[in-house]
Amino acid sequence: MADEQPSADAQPSIAVVIEDDGPCSKKVRITVPAERVDREIEDTFKNVQQAVQFKGFRAGKAPRRLVEARLGARVLSDVRERLVQTVVEEAIRDEKLETLGEAQADWEKIEVEKGSDLEFEVTVDVRPDFEMPELAGIAVERPFFEVTDALIDREIDRLRMERASAEDGGDGPLEERGIATLAINLTCNDETIVDETGIEWAHPSDVLGGMLIDGLADGMLGKKTGDEAEFTVNLPDNFRVDELRGKPAKVVLTVEAIQKVVMPELNDAFAAELDYDDVEELRADISNQLDRQAETRIERALDEKIVEAILEEVPFDLPPSLVRRETGRMLARFQTRLQQDGLPEEQIREELARAHTEAEGRVMHDLRASFVLDRIASEKKVFATETEVQEELARMAGSYNLTADQMEEQMAEQGLLSSLRSSIRERKTIGELRHLVAITDAKPGSDDAASDDGDESEGDDA
Numbered sequence: 001m002a003d004e005q006p007s008a009d010a011q012p013s014i015a016v017v018i019e020d021d022g023p024c025s026k027k028v029r030i031t032v033p034a035e036r037v038d039r040e041i042e043d044t045f046k047n048v049q050q051a052v053q054f055k056g057f058r059a060g061k062a063p064r065r066l067v068e069a070r071l072g073a074r075v076l077s078d079v080r081e082r083l084v085q086t087v088v089e090e091a092i093r094d095e096k097l098e099t100l101g102e103a104q105a106d107w108e109k110i111e112v113e114k115g116s117d118l119e120f121e122v123t124v125d126v127r128p129d130f131e132m133p134e135l136a137g138i139a140v141e142r143p144f145f146e147v148t149d150a151l152i153d154r155e156i157d158r159l160r161m162e163r164a165s166a167e168d169g170g171d172g173p174l175e176e177r178g179i180a181t182l183a184i185n186l187t188c189n190d191e192t193i194v195d196e197t198g199i200e201w202a203h204p205s206d207v208l209g210g211m212l213i214d215g216l217a218d219g220m221l222g223k224k225t226g227d228e229a230e231f232t233v234n235l236p237d238n239f240r241v242d243e244l245r246g247k248p249a250k251v252v253l254t255v256e257a258i259q260k261v262v263m264p265e266l267n268d269a270f271a272a273e274l275d276y277d278d279v280e281e282l283r284a285d286i287s288n289q290l291d292r293q294a295e296t297r298i299e300r301a302l303d304e305k306i307v308e309a310i311l312e313e314v315p316f317d318l319p320p321s322l323v324r325r326e327t328g329r330m331l332a333r334f335q336t337r338l339q340q341d342g343l344p345e346e347q348i349r350e351e352l353a354r355a356h357t358e359a360e361g362r363v364m365h366d367l368r369a370s371f372v373l374d375r376i377a378s379e380k381k382v383f384a385t386e387t388e389v390q391e392e393l394a395r396m397a398g399s400y401n402l403t404a405d406q407m408e409e410q411m412a413e414q415g416l417l418s419s420l421r422s423s424i425r426e427r428k429t430i431g432e433l434r435h436l437v438a439i440t441d442a443k444p445g446s447d448d449a450a451s452d453d454g455d456e457s458e459g460d461d462a
Helices: 034-051 064-093 149-164 216-220 268-273 277-311 320-340 347-381 386-399 404-413 417-433
Strands: 016-021 025-033 099-104 118-126 139-142 165-168 177-187 190-201 228-236 248-262 440-443
Touching: 016 277, 025 064, 025 248, 034 064, 064 099, 064 118, 064 177, 099 404, 118 177, 149 277, 190 248, 277 347, 277 417, 320 347, 386 404, 386 417, 404 417
Parallel strands: 139 440
Antiparallel strands: 016 025, 025 118, 099 118, 165 248, 177 190, 177 248, 228 248
C-alpha cells in the first residue's frame, strides 16, 4: 500500500513552547513557518486582486504589482490579524490548555513579512490545578439560630424608622441616626480638590460623597453646629481626577446644621397603623416571620460552611488578571442594577464606594469556590437539566410579573442563561456534598451558633 500523501490544503505545523508565567498563567511562544506565512499572504493577495477595481482596469484585472503598491500594507495587516488568531487557537487546542479569557499580547508589535517565520508570544490565564481532599473526612456543624427578643426589637425599630420624621436639632449634638448638613474641604498634595457646602449626610454611614471615610460615623457623633472634624483618606480608584486616585488626602468637615430623627412611639396605636390589634400581636407576628427566615438562613449558612470547609483544604492561587477582570465586571453589574433601580447619582457613588472595598476579596472567594464546585460537579456528573432550568425561569418570572418565555428571552438577551445553568449546577453540587461530608448540629452558645447581631440581608453583586 502506497504511503499516504499530505493534502495540498494541509498547513505546515507551528512550533509551540510553553513556560510558566506566574500563578495560573502561561507564556506561549509560537513560531509559524515562513512557508505557511507566504501561502497566507499569497492567498490574500489573490482574493484582493480578484475583488478590487482600480480606475482604468476592470474588476479583477488590476496588475498584481499595482495591488501590492496600493494595498500591500493593508493586506499584511489583515494577514497578521487572521493568521495570529488562527495559530493561537491552534496552539491552545493542540496543547490542551484550559484557558480563562482572551490571550494577551502586544499585538501591534507582531509583524508579518514574506519569506520569514512569524514569531511572537502571548500570555494566557489557565484554570488552576489542585488536588481535591477526601470529602468524607470533612466535618461541619449545622448552625444554630435563635430568634431572640433583641432580634424582634431590632425589626420593630426598623419599622419605626421607616415612619420616622426629621426635626431641626438646633444647637444639640448629632445623635445616632441623625442627619447633618456639612461643608466639605478635601485637599491632596496641599491643593484644594473639593470645597463644597450643603452636603447632607446621615449617621451611621461611613461614606460621604461616594468616598469611604474610615471612622466617619464615630468621629461625627456628638458634633454640634459649627464643629469641625478632620479625617485622612486614600482617594478611591474611581476618583474623578485620574492622577490622584489612590493618593492620601485630608478631609475637613464643618457641621452647618443638625437634624434629629424622631421615631414614632411603640404602642397599640402604632401597631394599629400596621393592621395589628396591639403591640403583643405585632411582636408575635414578627417572631413567626423571623422563625421562617431563620430556617432559610440556617440552610444557607450550612451550605456556605460546607464550601468554606472544602476551600480550607484546597489552597491554590488565582490569575491576578482574572481577579481584576471579574472585579470590574462585578462592580459594573452592581452599578447597572443601581441605575435600573433609579437611585440618584450621589447614592450610586456611595454604594459603589462601599462595594469597591469588598469586591476584590469577594471575587477571589467566589472564583475559588466556583473552580472547586465545578471540579466536584464534573467528577460526580452533576448538571442542570432543561426541566430544572425551565422551572427556575418560571419561578423567577413570577417575581417580575412575566411569563416564563418572556423571562427566558430577557435573560438570553442579557447573556445570563449560561450563568443560570451554572447557578443551578452549583446548587445541586452543594446538595450532593451534604451527603458526602459529615454534618453535626451546633449547640446554643457554641462558636458555630449563628449570630443574632449580623446583617440578615441576602447579599449582592458587590
